[in-house]
Amino acid sequence: MICMRNVVKQYQTRHGEVTVLDHVNLIIRHGEKIGILGRNGSGKSTMIRLISGGEQPTSGSIERSMSVSWPLAFSGAFQGTLTGLDNLRFICRIYGVNANSRIEYVQDFSELGKYLYEPVKTYSSGMRARLAFAISMAVDFDCFLIDEIIAVGDSRFHERCQRELFEKRKEKAMIIVSHDIQNIREQCERFCVVHEGKLFQFFNIDIAYNFYKDNC
């Protein structure tokens, strides 16, 4: 279970303090799939980063009692000067997984071929997405944080992600940020809209989507 209690996140900017999340409460249980909607810059990614523990809230608490992935996003999570393979070894080590047993899987899923031995900074965004996705599948978390990553890449990657994530790992918890409303509709059972720092929760996608369209 992940439990966010009264989470506030503020950033210092040149025009003073900005409150991105204002007393947000959210509980994610084992196996729950939650879709998050919100405009660009509404705080969706910030919320995902707070849940992952990569960033600390200004106030409030976040408890994690299951293993949570890092946010699978377009960018980040890799050291650009290391090769894909070295990043795999690094990430496996920090999450306590034997890397050697996972190389074949990552090699196979990422379809990077010889580029797995090239520095990550030379990758295209699609290649990075494939590597990030493959490594996170190799670590086997209880909860996956997916920040738009499925949207990137070609239809083949898209299909393979769908199969790996929503068929093979359908018992896992997931938090999905996506602009692809269709995807969220199919996969999620709860829906959140982030609007002006507040989190609104819905159990019906149409109500959530109408709220999103009317207010955001």
Added chain:
Amino acid sequence: MLWTFMKSNHGSSIPIVAFAVTGYSSVLLWRNMPARTIGAVEPNLSLMYHRNVKIIDVFAARLLLEAAGATTSFFVLSILWISIGWMQPPQDILKVLFGWFMIAWFGASLALLLGSLSERSEVVDKIWHPTAYLLFPLSGAAFMVDFLPQSVQKYILVLPMVHGVEILREGYFGSLVHAHYDILYMATVCLVLTILAFAQERHISKKVIPE
């Protein structure tokens, strides 16, 4: 220039090769650690996406690498010169190691502090490099406190790394030199630096935004 200065001025029985090796290695040790930590966070910001990776890990990794590098260079050079007879083995190896440890502590605490501060302001980076160059001739690498006029000695002993180099040289040369140092003073400065450094590190850890 430095060599001629040393040769003409130290004018004593201290072997010049060992003097240079102990001096230059000491400078490398305390000077390179801050150079390594300043700006260390930024290129690793993308790793902060992983909650198991903290800023202190980046600093610790770089400090360990730097300390290991400087120590290897000091040891290899010493063993090489000793084996071909250019240097005598140290008189008191434990005291050499203790002096080395004190310089490393000073370097690491300074590095942690400057590395953390450099995340708050780029000025730290700009100021550190000229400061390091200015401190080099004052750091005890090219002289012993005993060579200086008595009136200057107490001012030069304000610099903590001078104490470390003096300890190291006393360990190396034994009774050949007359060392001036105050272990308590150096330890106090290092401790204060360490506390300040961890406070700053904690402060920036809370503010870090993964990229």
